[in-house]
Amino acid sequence: MKINWKDLQKVDFGYLFFQRRYFLVALLALGVTGIMLLLVIFVQVPGLFSANDQRQEEKRTLLQLQQKINALQDLETFQSSDIRQKIDLALPSEKPLLELLSGVSAAAQGTQVSLAKVETNPGKISTASASLQSFGSTDISGLSPIGPTVGTPGLPSVKVAGVDTLQIQLTVVGTLPQINAFVDRVEHFAPITDITQIQLETLVGPGIPPGMYTAKLLLTSFYFSQTLRIGVDNPLPEVKSQEQLFLDNLNSFTFPQQTQSQNGIQGGGSIDLFGVVPVKAE
Amino acid sequence: MREINFLAERRKALSKQEVADKRLMRLSLVGCGLMFVIFGAMFGGSFFLNREIGTVRAAQDAARAQITSDHSTEEAYVIYAHKLSSLSQIYQDRQAKRDTIAYFASAFSPDILIKGLDFDQKNKLLFFQLQSIDAFHLQEIFHLVNSPDVQSKFLSLNPSSLLRTPDGAYEMSLAVSTQKK
Numbered sequence: 001m002k003i004n005w006k007d008l009q010k011v012d013f014g015y016l017f018f019q020r021r022y023f024l025v026a027l028l029a030l031g032v033t034g035i036m037l038l039l040v041i042f043v044q045v046p047g048l049f050s051a052n053d054q055r056q057e058e059k060r061t062l063l064q065l066q067q068k069i070n071a072l073q074d075l076e077t078f079q080s081s082d083i084r085q086k087i088d089l090a091l092p093s094e095k096p097l098l099e100l101l102s103g104v105s106a107a108a109q110g111t112q113v114s115l116a117k118v119e120t121n122p123g124k125i126s127t128a129s130a131s132l133q134s135f136g137s138t139d140i141s142g143l144s145p146i147g148p149t150v151g152t153p154g155l156p157s158v159k160v161a162g163v164d165t166l167q168i169q170l171t172v173v174g175t176l177p178q179i180n181a182f183v184d185r186v187e188h189f190a191p192i193t194d195i196t197q198i199q200l201e202t203l204v205g206p207g208i209p210p211g212m213y214t215a216k217l218l219l220t221s222f223y224f225s226q227t228l229r230i231g232v233d234n235p236l237p238e239v240k241s242q243e244q245l246f247l248d249n250l251n252s253f254t255f256p257q258q259t260q261s262q263n264g265i266q267g268g269g270s271i272d273l274f275g276v277v278p279v280k281a282e
Numbered sequence: 283m284r285e286i287n288f289l290a291e292r293r294k295a296l297s298k299q300e301v302a303d304k305r306l307m308r309l310s311l312v313g314c315g316l317m318f319v320i321f322g323a324m325f326g327g328s329f330f331l332n333r334e335i336g337t338v339r340a341a342q343d344a345a346r347a348q349i350t351s352d353h354s355t356e357e358a359y360v361i362y363a364h365k366l367s368s369l370s371q372i373y374q375d376r377q378a379k380r381d382t383i384a385y386f387a388s389a390f391s392p393d394i395l396i397k398g399l400d401f402d403q404k405n406k407l408l409f410f411q412l413q414s415i416d417a418f419h420l421q422e423i424f425h426l427v428n429s430p431d432v433q434s435k436f437l438s439l440n441p442s443s444l445l446r447t448p449d450g451a452y453e454m455s456l457a458v459s460t461q462k463k
Contacts, residue, residue, distance in 0.1 A: 022303035029310035036317045044324040051331035058338040065345035072352045072359075079358050091365045160403045161371035162364075187376065192369060194376055198399040199411075220403065222372060224365050230356055232346045237363035246370040 064235055071236050083247070089190040089255050091224050095166050096191035099256055100221045103193070104170065106254075107185035113174030116214065120168040163222045167196075170217045173203060179215045186219060189254040193221040375406060378460040382408050385435070386458075389426055393419050397453065401460075407438075410456040413447075420444075420452040427456065437461050 017024060078084060092099065097120065108115045159165070172182060183195055197218035239247070349356065379401055387396060390412070398411030414420040426432055427441050437459035444454040 020299075020303060022300060022307040026303065026307035026310040029307065029314040033310065033314040033317045036314075036321045040317070040321055040324055044321070044328065048324060048328050048331065051328055051335065055331055055335050055338065058335055058342065062338050062342050062345065065342055065349065069345060069348050069352075072349065072355055075355050075359055078362075079355060084358065084362050087362055087365050087369065091369050093361075161368045161375070163368045163372075187380075192372055194372065194379075194401070194403070196401040196403060200395075200397050222368070224361075224368065226364065228360055228364060230353075230360055232349050236356065236359060237367075239363070239366065240370075242374060243366045243370040246366065246373045249373070 061233065065233070068235055075236075083250075086190070086250055086253075086255060090192045090250070090253060091163065091222055092191055093224050096221055096223055097166060097168075099191050100166065100168060100193060100219070102256060103189040103191070103254070104168075104186065104219070107182055107189065108172065110185060111174070111178050111181040113172040113178045113182045115170065116173050117171035118168060119170075120166075160220070160222065162226060164225045166221045166223060168219050168221070170219060172215050172217065173212060174215075175211050176200075176213060179213060182215075183217070185254070186217075188252060190256065191221050191223065192253075193219050196220045375403065375460070378406070378462070379408055382436075382458055382460050386410060386456075389432070391419065391422060394423060406460045408458045408460050410458065412454050412456055414452045414454075416450065417452065420454070423454065423456075 089099075101118070104115070104118075172179060174182065179200075183198070186193055186195060195217050197216070199216040201214045201216075203212040203214050383396075383399065390396070393415050395413045396410055397413045398409075400409040400411075401407075402409070412423055414423060424441065427439055433439060438457070439459075440457045442455045442457065444452065446452055
């Protein structure tokens with residue numbers, strides 16, 4: 001509809017406002033009510049719900065933080081606890097080559113198998129993510145029954161259960177029960193080590209008693225090299241039932257003897273270790 | 283002289299309209315007032331909630347500061363938990379492998395030798411290298427591997443690479459999944 005402004009000028013607005021002033025006030029009040037209603041419906045009510053949700057969320061976060069504080073208070077003595085040290089020994093944070101070789105040696109002595117050959121690549125420092133090499137099986141014909149020889153085969157590093165692995169290849173000589181016992185011992189010492197390959201060959205030759213076998217074993221030891229991020233708001237990880245089961249079995253493992261770290265220097269001129277009376281030249 | 287009010291009817295009509303307008307005004311003002319109260323209450327509620335959020339956030343900051351001061355304990359525990367999780371996983375895989383080896387070691391007769399084992403840790407596959415002294419024992423291996431009882435125990439069970447050695451023995455490979463069915 002087109003508004004004719006000239007006609008509107010003829011309307012006496014003053015008269016109209018005076019006659020219908022209550023009606024106009026009512027209209028104004030209704031307009032204000034309408035605006036407030038719209039604000040309440042579209043702004044305030046959603047804002048109120050949102051603020052309430054946020055308050056609940058913040059309270060939940062606070063509760064989690066308080067639970068974390070309580071949990072951390074319970075863990076005050078954890079750092080020096082025996083269980084933590086055992087876990088560190090079972091899964092060290094660096095390549096456990098020496099510990100592994102020492103464990104293998106102890107297991108061999110304990111089960112009376114002779115270590116014929118040890119092959120490893122201790123110089124390789126890259127992790128599994130860096131590269132993968134193809135594993136070439138080595139010939140065991142060159143084994144020496146006198147003492148172990150150390151070679152450097154291209155043993156691969158593989159990530160298992162999120163941790164890096166260190167593999168060494170062993171050739172042991174012994175009877176089947178001795179080899180079984182050796183395998184059992186190796187799988188029960190720390191650092192945790194798996195035997196992932198076994199190759200048995202009957203050992204025959206002059207002067208070799210019957211029932212002797214050579215077993216070529218691939219030992220996979222594990223070490224933890226992950227970079228972890230700690231978030232203040234993140235809850236502390238919980239020990240699950242499967243992990244508790246492992247903890248229950250942890251005492252069946254053989255742990256290496258803890259070596260006392262050097263914390264001072266002996267000698268250096270301050271103490272005479274040999275007790276030799278100094279001779280003065282005349 | 284008698285006065286004649288020509289606008290009497292008009293005045294009456296206006297008065298009626300005025301009364302109606304007044305009623306409408308009262309009602310709308312009451313509505314507006316009520317709406318104002320609701321609006322105020324909402325505003326107050328929103329203010330209260332925001333203030334409470336502020337208080338809770340301040341408490342959170344204090345709690346975070348306390349947690350940060352215990353950072354070394356948290357760090358040690360998180361490393362411990364991750365190590366424990368990995369160890370548990372390795373231990374479970376190993377247990378599954380050992381159970382599988384023990385099962386087949388007891389299932390085969392002494393004339394069937396488990397000559398070699400290879401465990402694929404990534405795919406949880408255990409490869410047996412079996413040696414039987416003659417064809418009859420080889421048949422025993424096939425009979426056992428194909429029996430529904432054994433098949434039902436493992437996720438996959440695949441014999442392969444059959445060969446006859448110069449001394450008349452038979453060798454074959456058996457790939458077994460150590461994952462639970």
